[in-house]
Amino acid sequence: MQHKQQYVDVAPGVRLWTERRGAPDAPALLLIMGAQASGLGWPDALVDALAARHQVIRYDHRDTGRSTTAFDQHPYAITDLARDAVAVLDALGVERAHLVGMSLGGMLTQLVLADHPERVLSATLIGTCALSDTPYVAPDGTRVPVGELPGIAPEVLEMWSRPVEDNGPEAELDRRVEHWRVLNGGALAVDDSYFRDLERRIITHTGTHVASTAHARADDSHMLRTEELADTKVPVLAVSATAEPVFPPPHPHHLAQVIGDGTRVVEIAGMGHALPPAVQGPLAEAILAHTASAASARP
Template sequence: MQQFLDVAPGIRLWTEQRGAADAPPLLLVMGAQATGVGWPDELVDALAEHHRVIRYDHRDTGRSTWSYDDRPYRIADLADDVIAVLDGLGIERAHLVGMSLGGMLAQMVLADHPDRWIGATLIGTMALSTTPYTAPDGTVVPVGELPGIAPEVLEMWARPVEDHGPEAEVARRLEHWRVLAGGQLPFDADHYAALERRVIAHTGHHRVGTAHGRADDSGMLRTAELARNEVPTLVIAAPAEPVFPPPHPQHLAQCIGGAHVVEIPGMGHALPPAVQGPLAEAILAHTGAGAGAGS
């Protein structure tokens, strides 16, 4: 079921729900400039066997309002949208799954609205905390000395984007996914090409959004609040992750009270078919303890 929600003056978000209406809700929050369609249908359907799964388009993505150029907003407003989606759908409490920027938004709403969450899963993201990382050998590593984004990713992001039509744009995005996938698993070009064609069809155009990279990201740290967290939290570790490489997942789990880590072999900063089954199993194992705990 698809539905549009008015979450702020002049801002309307596209949402989709799958699964039984009376199943425990599970909200999926995608990364920067990524639509809700970026959550693969196969993964969504696997989760929907046990949950009322909600995915949505951020502002300036997909079918939601594209407003940044006329009315700039903050990353914090995207976090407010997470709560607004729950409110708009009449959901009191839900499980939460966030990837990349979505994982940062998830941390913000975990810290600011802990009463709204049954549990949380964080994928491909970094800690919104100044707490240093303690390595297995006891070495203490300041946050600023943790590994950064892989050079090949930065190089890709620095390239100017030119419009040569939708098929050329699909090809450009395919190469982007090749870098993000991390190289440990065979690259499934057909999967990513089909994904991007679905995204373009869903959005209605192939223009590249840049709003989230330009938005004010001040005030995102939640060091003390995350340390006090009591919401059961799963951190997914991806060994081939090129954006937030290990030990970022382990650091994230150290920063969030009660968090634990599960590794998905071969995973990078992407959701190809090879990782969808293990990822669904990990998420469902985590939500099992809270299933039926509220809606």
């Protein structure tokens, strides 16, 4: 399987690390990770499964992994991170791609879908919420304001409220493993060694164990896209993770309501806000079925 790493310039003074796997002539699939997450947060096994049918691209956001660390000198907005995703496609010569976004990456995917639909073959949204203030309509017809939808689990909020201190590499690994244990959601057993190995690889890739807080401080205004999302004709898949502790159901169904026709919801039992081995197979199957369906539907 072809495997190529490349740095690309996406804005003045901003260079991002990218990686491509799979046949160069296969349909492109861009993976967009969440806040403070390196592209290596997409597990190799999942990437390889998707690369059986796609040229899979993953990349490090600004202030993650091997990409430019610049927020403290040049603050940016979350919407700039969405522009980076399009700039990655430009730099790699990709006209259109299937997008898969997780957590904040799911919001960035929605921004690209809304602002640049001509660049998107299909979109898969994982562990995220709709960029809309349109109320959710429950099965019984009740209209639920967005602010009253189920929120982030208390144990996640408690961990996110703790200051991130530099107590050395091993202590940082301990903190990250605990973070994944909480995000996993409680339905599936947690293999601490799996997440520890994952984070050790990310630290080696990054070159430092010190965690960034840039994305948490970035301007998150001007992100609502209600009308644009409702107008899209791009096929969208919303993944409903039954143990999701950050954006639990019915958030995926709210996404489907906001985006409307062409949006499917697929449930992955036991999945939380993490990508342990147990969910990688079902998730890959769902994504590949979606991209294949989108390809067959195109004229």
